[in-house]
Amino acid sequence: MKPFVIALMAFLAVPLAAQDSMPPAPYAYRQLDDPRQEAAAQALMETLRCLKCQSQSIADSDAPMAGDMRHQVRMRIAAGEEPEAIRAWLVERYGDYVSYVPRVSTATWPLFAVPLLILILAALILRRRIGARGGE
Amino acid sequence: MKRWTLWLPLGLFAFFLGLAAYQLTQPKDEFVHSTMIGKPLPRFDLKPASADLPGAKTADFTDGKPRLLNIWASWCLPCIAEAPHLASLREQGVEIVGIAIRDRPEDVARFLAAHGNPYTRIGADDLSELQLAIGSSGVPETFVIDGEGTIRHQHIGDVRAENVPELIEKLQEAAQ
Numbered sequence: 001m002k003p004f005v006i007a008l009m010a011f012l013a014v015p016l017a018a019q020d021s022m023p024p025a026p027y028a029y030r031q032l033d034d035p036r037q038e039a040a041a042q043a044l045m046e047t048l049r050c051l052k053c054q055s056q057s058i059a060d061s062d063a064p065m066a067g068d069m070r071h072q073v074r075m076r077i078a079a080g081e082e083p084e085a086i087r088a089w090l091v092e093r094y095g096d097y098v099s100y101v102p103r104v105s106t107a108t109w110p111l112f113a114v115p116l117l118i119l120i121l122a123a124l125i126l127r128r129r130i131g132a133r134g135g136e
Numbered sequence: 137m138k139r140w141t142l143w144l145p146l147g148l149f150a151f152f153l154g155l156a157a158y159q160l161t162q163p164k165d166e167f168v169h170s171t172m173i174g175k176p177l178p179r180f181d182l183k184p185a186s187a188d189l190p191g192a193k194t195a196d197f198t199d200g201k202p203r204l205l206n207i208w209a210s211w212c213l214p215c216i217a218e219a220p221h222l223a224s225l226r227e228q229g230v231e232i233v234g235i236a237i238r239d240r241p242e243d244v245a246r247f248l249a250a251h252g253n254p255y256t257r258i259g260a261d262d263l264s265e266l267q268l269a270i271g272s273s274g275v276p277e278t279f280v281i282d283g284e285g286t287i288r289h290q291h292i293g294d295v296r297a298e299n300v301p302e303l304i305e306k307l308q309e310a311a312q
Contacts, residue, residue, distance in 0.1 A: 021211065021243075022239070025263050051273035051274070064264075065267070068238075068264035069264075093170065093172055093268065094171060097168055
């Protein structure tokens with residue numbers, strides 16, 4: 001009996017089964033009436049990570065939670081909130097991971113600094129070599 | 137130029153290759169953790185998720201007694217698995233406030249009738265608003281809230297038998 005129940009649970013545990021039957025949030029699939037606001041909302045949604053399906057943005061995902069996030073983004077934009085304020089609100093709750101836009105912080109600054117340092121180093125080496133050859 | 141410096145770039149390359157190979161073999165933490173630990177509960181006031189129990193609001197958490205806030209749903213299968221362990225927490229005197237995500241009152245009632253009711257209140261979060269405000273990324277999740285309404289701990293995934301003493305310990309810590 002027990003193996004059967006476990007097998008049954010394994011079958012039932014497909015992502016599709018873990019969905020609710022509620023209708024999507026009002027603005028999950030509906031665009032805002034103002035095209036400028038909708039464009040701003042769309043641009044923001046494409047750079048926010050879906051927390052359920054972590055390789056997708058909320059604009060790409062059909063997960064109900066992504067729909068609720070789109071609803072919230074559109075409602076806030078419609079209420080006049082700045083896109084970057086909405087992003088900051090989410091980053092405050094989920095950390096940098098929720099945003100696809102890279103940010104310079106105490107943890108990420110080497111990513112930006114190291115390529116620059118390598119370029120400067122390469123330029124110095126090249127100058128010394130070319131300079132040395134020219135002097136021969 | 138000295139001989140060994142010739143090997144430096146190759147050595148660096150091998151180092152990064154090794155680093156990448158090592159990282160690839162390391163297990164990845166797939167969970168997105170809330171960064172709201174240590175911060176106050178967001179303001180919310182949710183209507184009842186079922187006819188038999190009151191809804192939930194921020195003020196319910198500020199009477200000096202630590203509580204669990206359990207984010208769940210009747211359509212969530214791991215929530216069935218954690219139901220007996222929430223019941224055992226309830227038996228040990230822990231107060232659990234439920235937040236039902238995108239759920240219908242009749243489904244909530246059916247779930248409670250089938251799997252028992254460990255909750256004193258259940259708020260209906262139809263648009264995942266509180267879930268987003270608290271930094272939760274799925275169901276089920278359980279938060280330890282202290283008596284002042286500050287979020288003290290997040291447990292991601294279903295509560296298993298071994299998590300019960302863990303959560304009780306976190307509640308005791310929150311009471312101090």
